[in-house]
Structure formats: structure tokens, C-alpha cells
Amino acid sequence: MKCLIGREKEKREIEKFINSDKSEFIAIYGRRRIGKTFLVTQFLKGKIDFDMTGIIGGSKEDQLMSFCISLKQCGYEGKLPTNWFEAFEALKFTLQQRQSQKHIIIFIDELPCLDTPHSGMTKALDLFWNGWANRQNNIKLIVCGSATTWIIDNIIDNHGGLHNRITHEMHIQPFTLRETELFLTTNKFKWNRLTICQTYMILGGIPYYLSLLDNSLGLPENIDRLFFAKDAELKKEYDRLFASLFRVPQSYINIIQLLSEKKKGLTRTEISNALSKETGGHLSKLLINLENCDFIRKYNIKDKKINTKNGIYQLTDFYIHFYNEFCKKATTDEHYWTNSLNSPKQNSWYGLAFERLCMSHIPQIKKALGVERIHTEYYSWRSKESETPAQIDLVIERADHINNICEIKYSKADYSISAEEERRLQNRINDFEEETKSRNATHLTLITTFGLKANSHSSEINNVVLMDDLFT
Numbered sequence: 482m483k484c485l486i487g488r489e490k491e492k493r494e495i496e497k498f499i500n501s502d503k504s505e506f507i508a509i510y511g512r513r514r515i516g517k518t519f520l521v522t523q524f525l526k527g528k529i530d531f532d533m534t535g536i537i538g539g540s541k542e543d544q545l546m547s548f549c550i551s552l553k554q555c556g557y558e559g560k561l562p563t564n565w566f567e568a569f570e571a572l573k574f575t576l577q578q579r580q581s582q583k584h585i586i587i588f589i590d591e592l593p594c595l596d597t598p599h600s601g602m603t604k605a606l607d608l609f610w611n612g613w614a615n616r617q618n619n620i621k622l623i624v625c626g627s628a629t630t631w632i633i634d635n636i637i638d639n640h641g642g643l644h645n646r647i648t649h650e651m652h653i654q655p656f657t658l659r660e661t662e663l664f665l666t667t668n669k670f671k672w673n674r675l676t677i678c679q680t681y682m683i684l685g686g687i688p689y690y691l692s693l694l695d696n697s698l699g700l701p702e703n704i705d706r707l708f709f710a711k712d713a714e715l716k717k718e719y720d721r722l723f724a725s726l727f728r729v730p731q732s733y734i735n736i737i738q739l740l741s742e743k744k745k746g747l748t749r750t751e752i753s754n755a756l757s758k759e760t761g762g763h764l765s766k767l768l769i770n771l772e773n774c775d776f777i778r779k780y781n782i783k784d785k786k787i788n789t790k791n792g793i794y795q796l797t798d799f800y801i802h803f804y805n806e807f808c809k810k811a812t813t814d815e816h817y818w819t820n821s822l823n824s825p826k827q828n829s830w831y832g833l834a835f836e837r838l839c840m841s842h843i844p845q846i847k848k849a850l851g852v853e854r855i856h857t858e859y860y861s862w863r864s865k866e867s868e869t870p871a872q873i874d875l876v877i878e879r880a881d882h883i884n885n886i887c888e889i890k891y892s893k894a895d896y897s898i899s900a901e902e903e904r905r906l907q908n909r910i911n912d913f914e915e916e917t918k919s920r921n922a923t924h925l926t927l928i929t930t931f932g933l934k935a936n937s938h939s940s941e942i943n944n945v946v947l948m949d950d951l952f953t
Contacts, residue, residue, distance in 0.1 A: 843859060
């Protein structure tokens with residue numbers, strides 16, 4: 482039997498909302514395959530009074546039929562609604578028969594599917610909520626859908642009748658490494674933490690992708706089966722992913738493909754120039770939507786002050802990174818990943834992927850450094866003056882006047898610093914201090930898998946954060 486793993490914060494929030502003494506309108510959004518539906522249906526199992534799911538690609542008539550079937554399952558005996566005003570009026574009538582209940586829970590999954598052209602669905606939902614449900618004290622309306630941009634534009638940021646009517650919004654994000662480890666061990670995987678990290682670097686913390694793994698196989702065999710075998714399941718996922726999230730996906734795909742080629746990221750101006758787009762509202766909206774889907778992340782940059790307006794956008798979705806790097810180019814080798822073990826290309830890719838893994842676990846890094854209760858700002862830095870362009874992927878600027886300059890290194894053993902690397906690190910720190918005019922003390926911090934090998938060049942390192950620390 483499937484069980485709900487992790488999501489402790491989300492479960493506490495849902496329980497608090499359900500047990501409040503007023504009606505609640507809760508909008509849940511997040512990336513496709515992230516587990517939104519599973520979270521709600523498993524955590525509220527046996528407590529949902531009305532539960533319906535929109536039909537992907539269905540017509541208005543299909544959606545109304547699905548709605549009516551769910552109505553009948555909770556006692557409705559009337560005729561099939563012919564429009565959404567009749568449908569929500571029927572739902573209101575049916576739920577009024579349960580008005581004595583402490584809580585009445587309504588769950589509408591894949592809500593964006595109900596909004597077919599000229600359907601009037603959002604207006605009918607507006608009337609249902611504002612005209613009746615919001616005036617009760619026990620209605621708990623939960624809506625969600627994979628089309629994140631639709632949920633945000635039409636429900637959360639609605640400028641019509643639903644404006645400011647959402648009482649709570651929940652952004653369901655990928656599993657952390659700790660939750661991924663819990664998922665795998667619960668499903669009888671005997672993998673060590675390095676293998677779990679490698680799994681995360683390929684699949685990310687996406688529960689559905691993790692559920693496709695076979696615990697009788699090693700990781701390389703699983704990756705071959707899911708990505709490189711004939712009719713591999715996750716090779717087909719890429720196009721479906723964007724089609725499910727965006728009604729006009731090509732502009733988003735163009736940005737994703739550009740960022741997949743620029744490992745260190747690009748500013749909005751650089752993205753605009755590369756795609757020949759203006760830097761106005763349309764591009765900003767595309768970037769915000771990609772951020773809301775957890776595909777990209779915007780990192781602040783620092784000149785003499787932290788620059789929040791002109792940050793660096795980086796592709797952060799692990800699955801998309803892997804697909805674009807290895808699956809986009811056709812290969813007939815059904816055992817490509819196994820046959821590439823320890824190759825320079827695979828090792829180089831793991832190095833970059835480990836950087837992304839660390840950047841997605843900054844709270845864990847702060848905890849390992851003992852600064853989780855200290856106010857911090859984190860950002861990337863690019864030199865504008867050095868002859869050899871230098872970039873620091875992660876600077877943690879602390880309120881106790883210390884900057885952690887983080888160097889991230891993937892290694893299958895203790896990491897060893899060479900004389901050349903010691904010089905490069907020191908030059909980078911000198912450039913950073915000179916250009917930013919920072920008065921904070923600088924602590925060079927190594928984030929690596931297993932540890933730092935002591936030698937004549939390792940004394941420059943002030944702090945070491947290990948792979949195990951990322952699992953906290």
C-alpha cells in the first residue's frame with residue numbers, strides 16, 4: 482500500500498486550515514508529478530465530501546459530466562447540469578444537506594481543465610464562493626492543478642470576483658535529499674548516500690520519478706531502463722511536462738533550452754538578447770512562471786551592494802538538465818549510462834550536478850555551518866574587472882560580519898586541493914574583496930561529498946560541509 486512520505490510542513494498546514502473556525506479557499510500548485518493530488522487524497526482520506534477531477538483535454542461537456550458523476554457520489558439526484566452555474570448550484574444544494582457537519586471538504590483536482598474556452602467556469606466558481614461558501618464557517622474548498630500558471634493567474638492573482646478570496650496558497654516543492662532517502666528506504670532500496678545523491682542529480686526530488694525506480698536493480702541499470710531503453714518512460718516525459726503546465730509552451734521551452742546551455746546562468750538582459758526578446762513584462766512573466774514551476778531559480782548578485790533586480794537565472798530542474806544533456810541527442814545504445822560509467826563526460830556532469838544539488842539545499846548548508854539562526858543573505862558573484870572572468874556560485878553573507886565563500890566539489894573520495902587550485906581560490910577571494918569592498922571577514926568554505934584531504938594546501942579552508950550534512 483502506498484503511504485504518504487515526508488511533507489510534514491504541508492500536512493501541518495492542511496490540518497490547521499481544515500480545523501479553523503471559518504471557511505477556507507486553499508489553492509495548491511506545483512510542478513507536474515510533484516504529488517499534489519496524492520498529498521491531499523492520502524492525508525484527507527475518508528474526509529472529503531466532494532471529490533472531482535478535471536479531464537485533461539476534455540470538452541466542456543466532458544467536464545460537466547465528470548462533475549455530475551462526483552455530485553451523485555455524494556447524494557445528488559438531479560439532472561445533468563448544462564452549464565457551470567447550474568453545476569455549482571447543484572453542489573451548493575447537495576452540500577447544504579450536510580450543513581450540520583463540523584467540516585465540509587471540497588476537493589477539485591485539475592481545476593484548469595474545467596476552464597474550457599467560453600465555459601464561464603471561473604465566474605460560476607466566483608458566485609459559488611462569494612455568494613454562499615464564504616458566508617458559511619465550515620466549507621473547506623481545496624483546488625489544485627498542474628497548470629501552475631493558470632492557477633496563479635486565474636485563482637491566486639485573479640483580478641475579478643475571486644480577487645483576494647484565496648485564504649491560503651500552497652506551493653508544493655520537490656523532496657529534499659532527506660525526504661528522498663526516506664522514500665527510497667521505505668521502498669526497500671539498499672542504496673548508500675552517494676548513490677542517493679546521484680539519483681537526486683538525475684531525477685531531482687520528484688516523487689513520481691522516484692516511484693519508477695526498481696529496487697532489484699542498481700542505479701545505472703535503472704537510468705538505462707527509464708531514459709535509454711526502447712520506449713523509455715522518462716524519455717517521453719519531456720514534451721508532456723511542458724504541454725501539461727503551459728497552454729502555449731514554446732516560449733518557455735526556448736528559455737529552458739538556452740539556460741541548459743549556460744551552466745553558470747544568465748541575467749534577464751542576457752536572456753533577452755539571446756532570444757531577441759524585449760526585457761519588458763512578457764519576458765518577466767515567462768521567467769516568473771518558470772520559477773513557480775521550480776524549473777529555474779533567480780539568484781541575487783552583488784556589486785558593491787546586493788542587486789536584487791538584475792539577478793542570475795539558472796536552470797535548477799534536475800530531470801530537465803539530464804534530459805537536455807544526454808537524451809536530446811539520439812543514441813541507439815540502450816545501456817548508454819552503464820557504458821558511460823567513470824567516463825570524463827559523466828564525471829564532469831556529476832560535478833556540475835552536485836553544485837545544483839548543494840544550491841537546492843542552502844538551509845541544510847547554513848545549519849551545518851551553525852548559522853541557521855543568524856540573518857543571512859546569499860547570492861552569486863561575477864567579477865567585472867579580473868582578466869580571467871571569475872564567478873563564485875554561492876556567497877553566504879552573515880549578520881555577524883562573516884562571508885562564507887563556498888567552493889563546491891564533487892568527489893568519490895576525500896577531496897584534495899592542489900597548489901594551482903589554492904592559488905586560483907585565493908585570487909578569486911582577492912578579486913571578490915577588492916571589487917565588492919566588503920568589510921566582512923572571509924571564510925573559505927568547502928562543500929564536498931566525503932571530506933577534505935589534509936595536505937600543504939588545505940589550510941586555506943575554514944569550514945567543510947559534507948554530503949551527510951545535506952541530508953539533515
